[in-house]
Amino acid sequence: MLYRIAEAADWQQAQETGFFTSADLAAEGFIHSSEQQQILETARRYYAGRVDLILLEWDEAALTASQVRVEREWVASRNEAFAHVFGPVPLAAVRRAWPFAADAQGTFCLPPDLSGSGAG
Incomplete structure (x- = not known):
């Protein structure tokens, strides 16, 4: 499973459109996501003080079955690879x-x- 810390507004829009998207997809070409063990450090670094958040769990096999590409890419600032969802x-x-x-x-x-x- 993959995880995404999402803004409540993006999650609400996903429920209306049937697809989750976010600003990073438009700006960078992919949606940032995490493995379970990466969630808390990501939250601490990038979401301090935020209360309008939703944690989403994505099934990577379902993404692949839907022809959404997932690639793990090295992020030097964190010294580990993160799953990027291209769509x-x-x-x-x-x-x-x-x-x-x-x-x-x-x-x-x-x-x-x-x-x-x-x-996991």
Whole structure:
């Protein structure tokens, strides 16, 4: 599974159009996504103080079946590879969605049903 920290407005639009898109797809040609073990550091670095977020879980096999290309590309600033999704994500590939916000101390936590499942 792949994960995307999404703005609530982008998720709402996806439910209306049937496809998730975001500003990074238009600007960079792909949608940034993460492996489970990368979610919290991404949230800490790029989404501090945000409360209007949704965490989306995407099925990579469903993306491939929908002919949406996924490539892992090295990101030097993080010293690891990230999955980049080259096209709109059909809702059929979205398995789960959770509200995602930091706690009062500014710390993000994985949803309870994800945090116990290990990295993957």
